[in-house]
Amino acid sequence: MRYPKEIILKDGTDALIRPLAIIDEPALREFYSKIPEEDRWYMRYDVTDPAVIRKWIDGIEKGPVYSTVAFISDKIVAHAGLHLRSFGSTRHVGRLRIMVLPECRHKRLGTWMLLDLIRSAMDKGLTELRADFVVGIEDAAIESAIKLDFFKKAVLEDYVKDPKGTRYDMVIMIKCLHKDWGDF
Incomplete structure (x- = not known):
């Protein structure tokens, strides 16, 4: 693919x-x-549990998740995952997960990670993202998702x-992908 990708954050930081x-x-x-x-x-997972991280690492080559990380210097500052299914009625849909360190938020790093996953999903032949x-x-x-043409499918x-014990609504957002043309 097209890695590594050098990016510049909103505050001028290289990542x-x-x-x-x-x-x-x-x-x-x-x-x-x-x-x-x-x-x-x-x-969805207890990310403080070393076994969870180990499972993600073990699945790099053969697992159902395509993961990317963002570095500033030698430290990971964001982690993104594109969850794939090889079988079933939703195998055309990728599910997204992105986490960014609090001190790196509002600098468009999450947007960069999302754009990268959108491109990867298109490369993998997916037609929708959730x-x-x-x-x-x-x-x-x-x-940010709305700005990249995700729409609210359900609340x-x-x-x-x-x-x-405080309850919150969950919004499910979808982005339609078109394999014949790029979104950006």
């Missing part, structure tokens, strides 16, 4: 995007150890619950 590699396991564990609890409770967001928590990410009211 590098490339696929997750086996040698990244310690750096990925370190990255997720810096994500605060208020940003982890709505994730991203789920917690309303009231991930509003900036929702707005699941009071679907997710934080550790204190």
Whole structure:
């Protein structure tokens, strides 16, 4: 593919995007150890569990997730995943997951990661992307997705619950991809 990708963030910081590699396991564990609890409770996996990170690393070559990481200097500052299915009625749909360190947010790093996953999804022949967001928590990410032509497909009211028991809506967003032309 087209890696590594050198990018410049909104504040002028240089960063590098490339696929997750086996040698990244310690750096990925370190990255997720810096994500605060208020940003982890709505994730699908306990990213503080070394076994979760190990499973992701073990799946690099053969797993259903295509992962990229962004580095500033020698530290991972963002991790993105494109979840794929090889069988079934939704094998044409990729699911997205992106996490950015708090100090690197609002610098368009998440947008760069999203653009990269969109291109990868197109290269893999997918026709739709799905991203789920917690309303009231991930509003900036929702707005970024809308700017990249994702649309709200459904809102699941009071679907997710934080550790204190407060319920939030989850919005399911979809982006249609066209293999014959690029989105950007």
